[in-house]
Amino acid sequence: MRNTRRAAVAAALALVTLTSCAHSGADRVFPGAAAVLNGSTPAARGDVPSIDWTIAQGEPMTLDWLHSANYPSNTILANMCESLYRLNPDFSVSPGLAEKTERPDPSTLVYTVRDGATFWDGNPVTAEDVAFSLGRNLDEKAGSFWVGAFANVASIDATGPRQVTVKFTKPDTMFDPSMAAGPGIVVEKAHFRQAGKGYGTPDGGLMCSGPFKFDHWERGNYLRMTRNDAYWDPKHRAHAEKFTFKFITDPITTANALTAGELDGVYDAPLEGLVQLGKSSEVDMTYGSSMQMIGLVVGNPTSLLATDPKLRDALRLSIDYQGIVDVILKGAGEPLKTITPPATWGTGPAADVYRKAYDALPAPRYDLDAARATAKEAGNPGRPIVIAVPAEQLSAVQIVSAIQSGAQRAGIDVEIKAMPLNSYGELFSDPKAREGIDAFFTINYPDFPEPLQMYQQMALPGRFNNYNGYDNPAVTEALDAATAEPDPVHRAELVAKAQEQITADAPWIPVATPYVRLAQNSRLTGAPATFVYLYYPWAADIGAK
Missing domain, CATH: 3.10.105.10 (Dipeptide-binding Protein; Domain 3)
Structure with missing residues (x-):
């Protein structure tokens, strides 16, 4: 490993030494600022049986949402576990599992849980599930990565079958928008209790409400999701029956697999392979705001x-x-x-x-x-x-x-x-x-x-x-x-x-x-091109051209 790191540094030094004195732009592959998208690639027109995607940053350690403030976990979780609000491809925010929000005073928020939203097992998403999911961030023993968002929270309680009340020690305008990201994720309380320490692992799995369901996770190899055909939001029904994440991190291997059609896509496409990807008829490269x-x-x-x-x-x-x-x-x-x-x-x-x-x-x-x-x-x-x-x-x-x-x-x-x-x-x-x-x-x-x-x-x-x-x-x-x-x-x-x-x-x-560097197989379309793939259910949008 030490020799590998030295070799990487030496290679980088050689590149910089050769190019730092005169950057003529000969290796630039970006087509120009006008091509930067603030939304998605063209909408999919049909379904596909399967999609194989890779995560450039590697395999997640866990899918426990409290410990998932990173690229691998969030990129995957965004398609299965939903938050109270939804961050959209144009960076706007819309209602998610919360259909209404009220602020009766500067130190209180009241969320109304969406009527008709269900978990994969068919059980309704309740105020108890929401209060539990948000409240777990207050448990110091849980070690939430999102604790900063809850710094001014005094209490989180289910105050009705579909009503959750959050009280603050002092006014905090940043808590509510954070409900569009990891801090606002909602899971089924009963399943979490049953899974115990196995929650978010290959054995314990997940129980959420998103357009894809957790299917199988083979450590070191792949993680597979399957379409949730009973998804509560038909406008965001997934186009792919199966969606599999590979964990290929080597940039050259990734570029070769994409151009060979062995992989269907990746966010943060490898810089080292952009020229190769841009020339390939198998790959559509799209750049978006980040x-x-x-x-x-x-x-x-x-x-x-x-x-x-x-x-x-x-x-x-x-x-x-x-x-x-x-x-x-x-x-x-x-x-x-x-x-x-x-x-x-x-x-x-x-x-x-x-x-x-x-x-x-x-x-x-x-x-x-x-x-x-x-x-x-x-x-x-x-x-x-x-x-x-x-x-x-x-x-x-x-x-x-x-x-x-x-x-x-x-x-x-x-x-x-x-x-x-x-x-x-x-x-x-x-x-x-x-x-x-x-x-x-x-x-x-x-x-x-x-x-x-x-x-x-x-x-x-x-x-x-x-x-x-x-x-x-x-x-x-x-x-x-x-x-x-x-x-x-x-x-x-x-x-x-x-x-x-x-x-x-x-x-x-x-x-x-x-800029976001989205590589997508040329038979596919629909993926958001902007930096929303950590929290928006992006995989559901990808389908046939």
């Missing part, structure tokens, strides 16, 4: 980048943002001013506020002369800046290698620490794992289109994603006020104020937002 942010997280409170703002500014000035987009992302993305891409603005009236605030921010600046001068002002830190990266993800290594190359040209010493995925994953949850790490690579995103959610988690003291102890009183005041503000436009104005300061302080360093 809420993802590629960047660096300042690693801990004692990091060189946390303690020396000048050094942090020098590193930012040395990054060739457009070069990374052109060469490594093959043009399928754009440099990013903030950690919240334009797709996170949503579709409501607040979007205009965010757009104006974003336009007013300075573009990411690549200026080696200024970087050298700023690094000289910072002085010699006495050791390299250590940046961690997942060794198995070649494009991540390439991006960090490009950052290292630019830094070195500006006189900044950067050391890349390539880590196996398991160890790299610990950086996001274990402070001890981040010791000695000045920054680490991330592809991050909010769970729903709302910049406030992202800023809450990374900029407020004590929050889960505040890895470096960032604490700016003006930012905290603005974000706390925004959290309690019911008017979306005024809330956006408060968030924009905080965003301006966070962007200047740079506790995270945004580099680019990638």
Whole structure:
């Protein structure tokens, strides 16, 4: 494994060295900004017996929704387990298992459970099921990954056969929109109790209400879903009788399988295979809007980048943002001013506020002369800046290698620490794992289109994603006020104020937002092209052309 990681880093360094000085765009495969979709590929016209799909990030560890805040689990769960609201391909939000929502006072929400919604076993979805599913997030022993969404929740109770009441310790405008994502997932209480510790495993399975049913999971090989022919929402009835997930992570193997017709599709199509996929008659490539942010997280409170703002500014000035987009992302993305891409603005009236605030921010600046001068002002830190990266993800290594190359040209010493995925994953949850790490690579995103959610988690003291102890009183005041503000436009104005300061302080360093890269077999259509596949039942939409 160690030799493999060294080889990956060496290959990435070779690529960056060859291309960083002149990115002519010869390898760009993206057809142009006009082709970026804010919705789905053309609707399917017919059913198909089966579809084979792969998950680029590999096999999930579990399908327990409390522990599924990641790509593999969420990409699969979105098609089987439903939330109170539904996030749509155009980033709008519509009713899901909750057909009505009321807010009788600023600290209370009342959800009416959809009449006629049933689980796969035919039992109705009840208020008891909803209260149990949401309430499990409050159990500290359960270790929910979604605990941040429930930070201000005082109680969750079934207050009628189809009524669930949520009470808050203080007004929290972010809880309700989170019900369109993982925090709002509803499962059958009785089945969960029966499955016990086996819930969400190959043996224990699931019991949900979505358009596909859990069928079989063979660890290390595949997971198969079958169509729920009794689905409560006929408009989203699945077109495929069977839908099988493979767990092929090697980019070249994935590209070859797609062009050979052995796989029918993948989200996050491998960058290394985009040229091959774009030329294949077996594959339709589609690019869509994404809420993802590629960047660096300042690693801990004692990091060189946390303690020396000048050094942090020098590193930012040395990054060739457009070069990374052109060469490594093959043009399928754009440099990013903030950690919240334009797709996170949503579709409501607040979007205009965010757009104006974003336009007013300075573009990411690549200026080696200024970087050298700023690094000289910072002085010699006495050791390299250590940046961690997942060794198995070649494009991540390439991006960090490009950052290292630019830094070195500006006189900044950067050391890349390539880590196996398991160890790299610990950086996001274990402070001890981040010791000695000045920054680490991330592809991050909010769970729903709302910049406030992202800023809450990374900029407020004590929050889960505040890895470096960032604490700016003006930012905290603005974000706390925004959290309690019911008017979306005024809330956006408060968030924009905080965003301006966070962007200047740079506790995270945004580099680019990638476009969604959807590869779909040419006989199929219907898949959403946008970054909704973690929570929207996307597989149900795919069928015959």
